[in-house]
Amino acid sequence: MSTANGTKSGTLIRGGHVFDVASDFGVRDILVEDGVIVRVGHNLDAPGARIVDASGRIVIPGLVNAHTHSNQTIERGLCDDLPLDTWMVLASYGGAGARLSPRELYVSAMLGAIQMLRNGTTSVLDCARADHEWMGEGLDAITQAYADVGMRANVAAQYSDLDFFSSLPLDLVDGTEHLVRPPRAKPDEVLGEVLGYIDRWQDENPRITPMLGPSSLPRCSTDLFTTSADIARDRGLRLQTHLLSAKSQVYVAASRYGTSTVEFLERIGCLGPWASFAHAIWLDDDEIARFAASEAVAVHNPVSNLKLGAGVAPVPALLRAGAAVALGSDGASSNDSQNMWETLKMAALLPRAHEERASWPGALSVLDMCWDGGARAMGAPLGRIAPGHRADLVLLRTSEVFVAPKEQVAYQLAYADMNHAVDTVLVDGTPVVRDGKVLNIDTDAILAEAAELAARVWEGLPDRLTNYERTAPLLQRLEDEVRRRPWSRAAGR
Structure with a gap:
């Protein structure tokens, strides 16, 4: 200036x-x-x-939270001992309370921003989810919250075209054929609202980067995910998705693509430096090598992975292979915190339970994941003084x-x-x-509004639990079957 x-x-x-x-x-x-x-x-x-x-x-340097969900910030304390696929029903597909209006999405995003800024997190990559009924307005509200508070934010508009049950390997258990449904809409219909949002915010604010956010491969049709990767490459957009966050997804890939998930991503040209992948837990040795040979970024979420019993990401193996790894808190309904200091500590200590000492990431290594890995996920020169x-x-x-x-x-x-x-x-x-x-907002007013919103969320919890209980027996059968099946990184599938 x-x-x-x-x-x-x-x-x-x-x-x-x-x-x-x-x-x-x-x-x-x-x-x-x-x-x-x-x-x-x-x-x-x-x-x-x-x-x-x-x-x-x-x-x-300011900490970088390379993966969270702002729409969940209002839901800390939502659940206790649920595995990932079961938690999804309660947290994301539970009906009452799961739908937040644009104003409520603003408040939830602002609450998360307040928490992150207070703990020294200056940048966030938010896989933001808004209801289909008001998707564009909801995404605008979330993004405006970050602009108002002055935080650096990449907002990946989350979308899918398959329902929850289509993301599970239902063929592993009997009596589930009736749950399989076709895609809800064509890829261009799903992406229309998302691309409109990106057009509105691209270059609008130097601290804001709108992104593509296909929810995950199991929750997207092959057409939708491939189209998303094509658009990201053609338009120079960034993309974040979830990668193998549950063991069940290994079997979805095997039946749907006839190959491993990472090899499929490689085939469709989605392993670029503009792409980041949250969780990356259930990778075999070949997938680790393929991922490391690319410039894509894996985002490690150790706290939520442990809380949901989803597994332990092979971070030491990814680092040995030369992969870029960032750190994220994940959403508050699966972590209950947006505290990146907690994430740093867990990322350093978790491998010590099962890895040889030579593979333990030390303090400087996990700090580098947060700063340099986070900068790569954000696509910005961050993390250095x-x-x-x-x-x-x-x-x-x-x-x-x-x-x-x-x-x-x-x-x-x-x-x-x-x-x-x-x-x-x-x-x-x-x-x-x-x-x-x-400094830039009335924090007390936001916290008061957030408390009122949280009270409404808890009022809707019995209805969510009712929906959950309808599917719990099936999900438990599937969980038991997936856990029973052998799998190891050394042997692959």
Whole structure:
């Protein structure tokens, strides 16, 4: 940006202890112009720049949450010990309470944004779901929430054309033939509303990126998913979907495509740098190799994977093979939190239960997944405090984080919950949180409205449970059959 006399002005973050995975740890200044870091050094001079005093603070890149669902933020505490496919019925297809109006979607997205910004998450990739009846208006409301609060957001409009039961390997159990239904609509009809949304928001706000979000391969017809991949390549759009988040999906792929899921994605040209895949749990060795040979990004969601008993993603194997891996919280109805510090810690510790020590990802590795992997999933220069990167920064109070050698600071960031240490958050060099308070919105009003909405959601829970109980016996039979079938990464299917 320029002043009236033509000289450059911007923001100077002065005197903070700068932590970057690729640089030495020490006190430096950070000069930002037009939302981009242009210099990092000692005693920088920038006449006319806005000064942010970072003395007594550790400055880190903003955390990146590379996979969540904003429509679920209102549903934390929804359920306890349900496996993934059963949870889907209660959370996403439960009827009463599962449909949020555009205003309610705005409030739910804003609630998540407040939680993330307060814990130092500056960027989010939101697989946002709005009811078909008001899909365009709902997606606009979600995206407007991020624009209003000032957060960086990639919003992947989630869609499908198959019903829930069509996403399950029903042929594994008897008496399910009547549940198989054809696609609800043609691909161009499904995509019409989504592409209209993308056209409205593309280039509208520098912090907002609209994306394609086909729900998952099992919940999309082959035509719809292939068309989505073609559109993403042809129009230069980004895409996020779910990949093998349940063991049952291995058998869907085998019967539907006659090959593995990742090989099918490779065949249709969907393993590009513009594509990211949440969960990526049930990959065999061949799929890991194919995925790593591409530039696609796997998004690890360790907390929700464990809560739903979905499995443990082969993250050490993906990293050894050279794959890009990011981190995500997943939605609050399967995680109950949007806390990326918790996600970092779980990503570091989970492999230690079943992997050799040489394969354990350390503190710097999981931080790099969050920052560099997150930047790849977002398709933006994030996660570094270096020239050319967006100035999405978090200032942590040194009264809460000990100033120490770089390795010990990294250990604190990866293993200690730093929520309580977040003081100031900047996106594009502009403060959006100061002294722990979100600046651009009336937080108290949003939280009050969210509490009223949550009360309505709980009122509808008995109806959801009734719908769930109708299908629970079938889902349990299917769950038992899938668990009974042998499968190992070493042997493949």
